[in-house]
Amino acid sequence: MELNPGVPAMLCLGYDTALEIMRRPETFSKDPRHWRARNEGVLPEGSYAPHIIRPRPQVDFVDGEEHRRLRGAIEDTTGRIDSAALRNYVERIADSLIDQFCEAGEAELIGTYCALVPIMVSSQLFGCPQEIMDQLLRGVASFIDGSDPSGGDRTSGAALRELIDLKRREPGADITSWLIAHPARLTDEELIEQLLLLIGMVTGVVPGLIGNSLRVLLTDERFSGELMGGSMLVEDALDEVLWTDPPVANMGLYFPVHDTNLAGKRLRAGDAVMISFAATNRDALLRSPHKQGNRAHLAFGAGPHACPGRSSARLIASVALEKLLDRIPDLVLAGEIEELKWLSGIFVRGVITLPVRFAPVARPGGRLTSAPPARPGEPDQRQDLPAGAPPPPPIPPISLPFATDAASEGEALMGPGPELEQQAEDRQKQQSSLLGFLNRWRRAR
Template identity: 50%
Template sequence: MTSPTRDSAPTPGPDSGPTPGPDSGATPGPDSAPAAGPDSAPIPDPAAGPTPPPGCPAHSGRAPAGERLESLHGPEFAADPAATYARLRDHGHIAPVELSPGVPVSLVTSYQTALDILRSPETFSKDARHWQALADGTIPLDNPVVPMMMYRPNALCSDGEAHHRLRAAISDTLDRLDIHALRRYVERSADFLIDLFGPKGEADLLKEYSARLPLLVFQQLFGCPPELSDKLVRALSALFEITEDSEQANVLLAETLFELIALKRATPGPDMTSWLIAHPSELTDEELVHQIVVLVGAGTQPQQNLICNGLLLLLSDERFAGALAGGTMLIEDALNEVLWKDPPLANFCIHYPRHDVTVDGHRLPKGEPVVISLAAANNDPYLLSNRRGNRAHLAWSAGPHTCPAKDPAQVIAAVAIEKLLDRLPDLELAVPAEELEWRPGPFHRALAALPVRYPRTAAKSDEALAEMVAAATATGAGAVGSTPPVAGKNTGQAGETSSHDGPAGTAPSADDTDSSATTSTATAPQSGSEHEARRRWWKSLAQWWRRG
């Protein structure tokens, strides 16, 4: 890629100043310098053509007058996105598209160009307040893609110091997760869900498994008590189904999270909500809600797509037939191939040029959205084709906004698939793969359903339910990690710290924590009434989902 060329001087403002650097703790990968080996970035084919000169009509970043923009929001695109990407490559490395009626953007389809833009925060901002068409009312707030693109005070939509502060809170919180405890909870959640549909002999794995499992995992990770878990699960289910109740679900979600934060401020526990509250960044309640929504949003819809797309590949591709019978191809290989070829977020990583700039001969005006096609970039024809074992795909983004939760996300997906195939070894698609439908939408790569059949299997029933209750109870005893310090408490007793099971955590110091109080809270057994409340909640959840 040619280096971005400034077409006009930047307007002085809050974005002028030092170049923001990558956040500390950013996950190595495509945003770090490539090294030789299987994890290095794919090598462009030497046959790649030269960069077109600035001003070339085919590479202006805009469609010729009178030409209809390629649509990314219709059923045709959902059915065959590869054909759309192939046509867009006729424009060069960047092409004009329509995300939604009346919302034109520049879509990056080249791997190297995408990588360079993702690594250039000094030129490309993540802050949607730069989006001029939204600011001046050209694009109305009720456009369906605006909620996914508008500014929110979270790490995803911030730059520079603000981004560094918010991302540090998220990264440090994720670092405290005990991956082994996470794996155990995913297994229990999977068993619980499989028990609901296992005796039927058929299921829609999207609705009955992949969409529900992340919700169970997240209510555990964020330490939701039964009275809030019910509201959280129902709100998220309605929100991601985009039903007529979505607006009410959004309100319910916000109310529930504010209630959860108030609860955790009063009685912190070994969970991600409490860790975010206790972080030195001292997030406000509003900031806490927005960071939790980002984590939950990224860990539910994309997570279910990763699980479903991985299952589809395993069940439909003959290369993986041996893996289902204990062969050599691993589930991780299938997930890696999905992340290359069918990433759960196909088009995202929205950026806004800080000033008019020319990239690879394409003029990108200040404040007009630039969207990275993670799917098109990963399948750039100029990349070498052998990708097995190569983790340099862009499914987790790159640069300072690399996804900080990629390791837990891969654990959840891998364990979910492994447990399902272990419980239902003769699982098979109920319809040919080519007959499956994909949900329309510019951002995701998502199946509309994943119908399967299998020999009926007996439910573990009370055993699985008891394990779920035990897992929920164990959260209060430190199964996920260590209890964070309670603000303002100081015993003055050196050397007393609370335990932490997470691989990257450190015990809070005596200066920060009332250790004896923390320890007694973390290890106190749950009362019979509390245990029974959790058991009733899991039973009611099972009944509700069975009715669905």
């Protein structure tokens, strides 16, 4: 197959074959410096895939001791995240976003919820001020939609350099500060690459995990009649999606370091072999077909290069789903499933539209202002509040509690944070800037 026109690769579709590749780093390298087509200069200039899969000091593109050093720094750093505090923060973000649309009786959940939860959480995780995050997201969007990978590199790199400089001056209890202070002593270029990988995971992949899982919950008859079933329902839906519709559908580009035979095929040294996680998970030859609770899927990879942020990604997604279904348990898809639009590129796949209807729910401390919007062919029964009735209280804004105290050993990433005291207009400005990223994300092809 071709990754892009003129960019050849072998595509791995078998589950056992994929595991063999990922678990044999002595034969199959992740380092693009082994890519024969690149070394022979035959790849078309400006192609998207070769720009993304290129030699760079990122943990996903190196092997051996260099990989162990970078991987150790990432695991030590992300291992300091307080899971209970992260859960609490995701709940606060989710509640604040749900407050924005719960009374309307309808919403488009990708733009108002699924993408915004992980984007706002990542600001806290990495101690990233809004203005830097805005710039960074513009670069991440270019990676996702493939519109300008070179420009995305420059934009993301400039934003991350600014963040690193800030955290050197004002270290905090956040991933960026901890990664800077790690004994591995990462260079600035290494810091930029690891942060780009981690932030890209949260802001570019987790939205797809939440959105794809909501689609399953709303449309699969095994789930759609039981939305009040509790957290196990959510965990089952996540497992289902990670098997059947993983947000990273294809990635895992490997290069044999010498000529070899694999699954009956002869591979030359330096051939590009891409693993399709979506296909391998659906392998008809699987000895144990996936079931609820079975997490042997390959959605997060396997072997030494398995995704380092998978536990936090799953936690963010599960809490966001649980909170939404707890607040609005009667969600139904507004329209036909065939009408949903998908982001479907080389590497990622996910729904980019998810319109829903539901019975309006009052905000905490507020009053319900209208009935649900009418369905096609039904009379509109919405009514405004009686004249003279007090308006509902303002939506409580949320302030991102950026950490500014120096991080000490064992210090939790996130405590209770400050009170929700930021002015509503500040919050609206923040959401408006984030939606600029979402608009580009939706236009991707």
